[in-house]
Amino acid sequence: MKRRMLLSLFIPMILYSRCSLANKLVPIDNLYRLDILMSKIREFSGNLEASIAVGERFLQLYPEKKETTHLMYGVGCNPRQVHTYSRLKFLKRRYQDYLLGNTLIVDGWVLAQAELCVCALVALYHSRLSCR
Amino acid sequence: MILDISKLDASKEFETDVCIVGAGAAGIAIAQALTNSDVDCYVVESGSLEFDANTHTLTRTEQVGVDDKRICRLRYFGGSTNHWGGWCMPLSEIDFQPRPWIPYSGWPIKLADLDGYYQAANAICKLGLYKYDKSDYADNLDRLGFVDTTKLNTRFFRISKPPVRFGEVYRSGLREAKNVRVILNANVTSLETNENARTVRFVRAKSLYGHTAYFKAKYFVLACGAVGNAQLLLLSNSVEKAGLGNGFDIVGRFFMQHPHVYCANIFGTNTKDIRDLFREHSESGTATRATIGPSPKVQSDLKILNCSATIHFPTDPSSGYGAAKELIGDIKQGKWPEDSTEKIQDVIKDFDSIVTRLRKGPPVLNVQMRAEQAPNPDSRVMLSSDLDRLGQRTVKMDWQLSEVDWRTIRVAAVLIGEEFGRLSYGRVRLPSWLTGGTIDWPDALWGGCHHIGTTRMADAPRDGVVDRNCRVHSVDNLYIAGSSVFPTSGYANPTLSIVALALRLTDHLQNRLRYG
Numbered sequence: 001m002k003r004r005m006l007l008s009l010f011i012p013m014i015l016y017s018r019c020s021l022a023n024k025l026v027p028i029d030n031l032y033r034l035d036i037l038m039s040k041i042r043e044f045s046g047n048l049e050a051s052i053a054v055g056e057r058f059l060q061l062y063p064e065k066k067e068t069t070h071l072m073y074g075v076g077c078n079p080r081q082v083h084t085y086s087r088l089k090f091l092k093r094r095y096q097d098y099l100l101g102n103t104l105i106v107d108g109w110v111l112a113q114a115e116l117c118v119c120a121l122v123a124l125y126h127s128r129l130s131c132r
Numbered sequence: 133m134i135l136d137i138s139k140l141d142a143s144k145e146f147e148t149d150v151c152i153v154g155a156g157a158a159g160i161a162i163a164q165a166l167t168n169s170d171v172d173c174y175v176v177e178s179g180s181l182e183f184d185a186n187t188h189t190l191t192r193t194e195q196v197g198v199d200d201k202r203i204c205r206l207r208y209f210g211g212s213t214n215h216w217g218g219w220c221m222p223l224s225e226i227d228f229q230p231r232p233w234i235p236y237s238g239w240p241i242k243l244a245d246l247d248g249y250y251q252a253a254n255a256i257c258k259l260g261l262y263k264y265d266k267s268d269y270a271d272n273l274d275r276l277g278f279v280d281t282t283k284l285n286t287r288f289f290r291i292s293k294p295p296v297r298f299g300e301v302y303r304s305g306l307r308e309a310k311n312v313r314v315i316l317n318a319n320v321t322s323l324e325t326n327e328n329a330r331t332v333r334f335v336r337a338k339s340l341y342g343h344t345a346y347f348k349a350k351y352f353v354l355a356c357g358a359v360g361n362a363q364l365l366l367l368s369n370s371v372e373k374a375g376l377g378n379g380f381d382i383v384g385r386f387f388m389q390h391p392h393v394y395c396a397n398i399f400g401t402n403t404k405d406i407r408d409l410f411r412e413h414s415e416s417g418t419a420t421r422a423t424i425g426p427s428p429k430v431q432s433d434l435k436i437l438n439c440s441a442t443i444h445f446p447t448d449p450s451s452g453y454g455a456a457k458e459l460i461g462d463i464k465q466g467k468w469p470e471d472s473t474e475k476i477q478d479v480i481k482d483f484d485s486i487v488t489r490l491r492k493g494p495p496v497l498n499v500q501m502r503a504e505q506a507p508n509p510d511s512r513v514m515l516s517s518d519l520d521r522l523g524q525r526t527v528k529m530d531w532q533l534s535e536v537d538w539r540t541i542r543v544a545a546v547l548i549g550e551e552f553g554r555l556s557y558g559r560v561r562l563p564s565w566l567t568g569g570t571i572d573w574p575d576a577l578w579g580g581c582h583h584i585g586t587t588r589m590a591d592a593p594r595d596g597v598v599d600r601n602c603r604v605h606s607v608d609n610l611y612i613a614g615s616s617v618f619p620t621s622g623y624a625n626p627t628l629s630i631v632a633l634a635l636r637l638t639d640h641l642q643n644r645l646r647y648g
Contacts, residue, residue: 098554101283103546108561110396110549 034068036082038125041075041090041118048122055123058106058116065117068124074117090114134181134307137318137343145334148174148313149645151349153320153335153364156211157627158613159355160298160306161256161634162641167309171645174347175306175314176337178356179208181299186340186521190319193359194516197531198573200389204581205357209316210299212357212581213627218295219421220257220628221264221287222250226428226438227504227622233435234536236386236507239619240591240600246632253631258301259290260418269422283547285427287440289625291412291419318345321524322368323352323610329371332610338522351609351641355634358387358583358616362513363527365587365597365604377587377597377604384513384586387529388505388621389579391537395545395566396499398443400558403497410443410497424551425623426544436540439503440623441548445494452482499548499560502580504623506536513586531579538571582626587616601640602633613637 059066069079076093077085097103097112104116140146150166152159155177163175179187183206191205206214223243230238254262263269266286306312318337325332334348354361362384366375375383400406412419425440447454455478462469469475479486505511511532515525542562549560565572590596593605598617604610613634615626622629 095554098550101547101550103550103553105546105562105567108563108567110546110553110560110562112553 033072033079033082034121034125037072037075037077037085038121040082040085040087041121048126051119051122052126053123054106054109054111054116055119055121058104058120059123061106062104066120066124068121071117071121071124075114075121090118133309133312134303134314134316136180136316137337137339137345138341140315140343140345142344145346145348146174147348148172149349150174150351150353150641151176151335151347152353152355152613154178154211154355154357154360154614155209155299155314156355156357156614157213157298158630158634159353160210160213160302161253161631162353162355162613162638163306163309163312163314164256164302165635165638166642167305167312169311169642171311171642173312174349175312176318176320176335176347177209177314177316178319179206180316181209181303183208183214187317187319190520190522190524190526191359192518192520192526194518194526194528195531196528197511198533198577198579200531200577200579202578202581204579204583205359208299209303209314210297213296213298216295216581216627217625218257218292219289219625220254220259220291221289221624222246222632223622223624223629224285224287224428224438226431227620227624231432233432234437234506234620236509237620240589240596246629246636249632249635250628252635253628254290256296256631256635257628258292258296258417259628260415263420264288264290269420283427283430284424284551285440286422286424289421289423289442291421293414293417293419315345315347317341317343319522320356320364321522322370323354323364323376325368325371325376325607327371329376329606331608332376340521349609350645351611353611353613353637353641355613357614358586359513359527359529361612361614361616362387362586363515366515367524372606377606377610379606380594382509382588382595382597385509385511386507386585386588386619387511387513387531388507388584388618389531390582390584390621390623390625391501391503391505391533391541391573391577392580393501393503393541393574393577394498394563395441395501395541396549396560396562398497398499398552398558398560399495400497400552401495403494403558406443406497406552406557407445407494411445424548426547430547434543435536436543437504437506437536438623439501439540439544441499441501441544444498444500446496446498447494450478452479452485455479455482456486497558499545501541501544502623502625503537503540503544504621505584506534507585507588507620508532508534533573535571538573542566580625582615582621584615584618584621584626587612588619589617590619602637611637611641 072079076089094112094114102113149172152175166173225243228239317339320335320337323332332352334346337345365383368376423440455475459475514528516528518526565574587597
C-alpha cells in the first residue's frame with residue numbers, strides 16, 4: 001500500500017513536469033488512478049484511433065468536462081475505488097445514460113456520456129503517453 | 133353510370149340530391165357508399181378515365197415557399213390514388229387533442245368519433261386486418277425489447293399491395309350504379325350561391341373543349357384535394373369577394389404536408405434483428421411496416437410534434453450482395469440482364485459480403501422520418517395571377533416550415549439513437565443539417581405529396597372553415613371532404629383518414645336527407 005502511494009505521488013510528478021497537455025488536462029493526484037482505470041478500459045474499449053478522435057473532439061466541444069474525476073465518474077467509476085472497476089459497471093452506466101437521455105452529440109454521433117468519457121480518458125491518456 | 137360531359141344536353145340543368153365535385157379517394161368513397169341507396173348522386177370529375185396531359189395542365193402551381201417540385205396532384209378519375217404507394221395508418225389519439233405547446237392544435241372531434249369508419253375505410257383501401265398498434269404485434273416487439281418504453285411508440289403501417297387505384301377498383305361499381313352518375317371532363321369552375329351566399333345553388337362545369345353543364349343539388353361536397361378545395365372556394369367569389377366560406381380569411385391557410393427526410397444513419401455490427409422487425413412484411417395482399425416515434429408523454433415533455441421513423445436498408449450496388457440482389461430482381465421480372473456475366477463474377481468474388489449481410493444484416497441503416505407539421509397560418513395556398521386554359525386563376529403554394537418542425541425531427545432522431553444505443557443494436561449518426569445548431573433543411577426534403585389543412589375543421593367559424601360535420605360554416609348546403617379539413621396533420625399518411633371522414637360525412641348527408 002505504501003509503495004502504491006509513493007508511486008501515485010512520484011510517477012505522475014515526473015510526467016507532470018514533462019507533458020504540457022497532461023498539465024492542462026490531468027490533475028496530478030488522478031494520474032495513478034487513471035493508469036489503473038485505463039488498464040481496465042483497454043480490455044473493453046474498441047478501436048483506439050477512433051476512440052482518441054472522438055475523445056479529443058468531445059474535449060474540444062465540452063472543455064468543462066475535461067476534469068479526470070468527472071470523467072471517471074462519467075464511466076461509472078468511483079475514483080477512490082478504481083481497483084473494483086469492471087466492464088459491467090461501464091455497461092450499467094452506459095445503459096443508464098441511454099435510458100435517461102444522458103447523451104451528447106459529437107460529430108453527429110449520438111453517444112452516451114459514459115462512452116464519451118471513456119473516449120476522453122483514452123484521448124487524455126494517449127496524449128500523456130505520447131509525451132513520455 | 134359514367135358519362136362524358138360532351139354527351140350531356142347543354143341546355144339542361146341537372147338536379148340531384150348530392151353533387152360531389154372530384155373523384156379521388158374521398159369523392160369515390162362517398163359515391164361508392166351511396167350506391168344502391170335512395171340518394172341520387174352526381175360525381176363531377178375534371179379528368180377522364182385515364183391521364184390526359186391537357187387536363188393535367190390545370191394543376192399548374194406556382195411555388196414560393198419550401199421547394200418541393202414533385203408532381204402530386206392528378207386530375208383524372210381516381211385522383212392521386214392513381215400514383216399513391218398504398219401506405220395507411222389511422223391518426224393517433226394525441227393527433228386529435230389540443231396540445232398547449234402546439235398553437236392551433238386540437239380537432240373538434242375525437243378519435244373515438246371515427247370508430248367504425250376507420251374499419252370500413254380499411255376495407256375500402258383493401259388493407260386486410262385492422263392491425264396498427266404494437267399490441268397487435270407483441271411477439272415481434274417483445275423479442276426486440278421495444279415494448280413498454282416510455283420514450284418511443286411503435287406502430288405499424290399497412291400497405292395495400294399493389295396500391296388500390298380507386299379509379300380502377302371502384303369503376304365498375306359506379307358504372308353499374310343506378311343512382312350514381314359520374315360526369316367526366318367536367319371542370320367545376322365555380323360554386324354559385326344565392327344573394328347572401330348562404331346556399332350553393334349550382335356548380336358550373338366546363339370541359340376544355342367548350343362543353344358546359346350546370347348541376348343543382350340539395351347538398352354539394354367538394355372533394356378536390358387540399359389544394360383544389362381551397363382554389364375552388366377562393367374562385368367562387370361572385371358574392372363573397374374574399375371567396376366562399378372565407379369570411380375570416382382562413383381558406384387556404386394552415387397548409388401542411390408531412391416533412392419526409394433521412395435524418396440519421398444507424399451503424400451496427402449485427403443489424404439482422406432490426407432488419408427483421410423494420411423490413412416490409414407481406415401478409416396476403418397487404419404488407420406491414422414498423423415505425424417508431426416519440427410517445428405522447430415525450431411529445432408533451434419535450435414540446436414537440438408527433439412523428440415516426442421507418443428504417444431502410446441501403447445496398448451497395450458494387451458489392452457482391454448488391455449484384456446478387458439486382459440479378460435476382462431481374463430474373464424475378466422475367467429478364468436476363470445483359471451484364472449478367474459481370475454480375476455473376478461480382479457475386480462469386482464477393483461472396484463473403486452476401487453471407488455477412490444475410491447473417492448479420494446491413495452495416496448501415498437509414499432512418500427516414502415522416503413528421504407532423506405544426507399548423508401555421510402563414511403556410512398557405514393562394515390564387516396566383518396566372519390563368520389556366522379555362523381562364524381561371526391558378527394556384528400559388530407557399531409551404532412554410534417552422535422551428536418546431538425541425539426540432540421535432542432532431543429530437544426524435546436523438547431519441548431513436550438513444551434507444552438503439554440502450555439496446556446495443558448500433559450507434560446513430562445525425563447528418564450535418566441536424567447538428568449545425570441552426571435550422572436547416574436538406575435538399576432532399578419533400579412533403580410526401582400529403583396536402584393537408586386548407587379548410588380546417590373547428591367549432592367556431594372564426595377558427596375554421598368547416599364545422600365538425602365538415603359543413604362550411606357560412607354555407608348551409610356545402611360540405612368538404614378530404615384532408616383539407618384536418619386541423620392538424622399527425623404523421624400518418626392521410627388516405628385512410630380521408631376515407632374514414634368521407635364515410636362519416638356520407639352518413640351525415642344521408643341522415644340530413646332523411647330527417648332534414
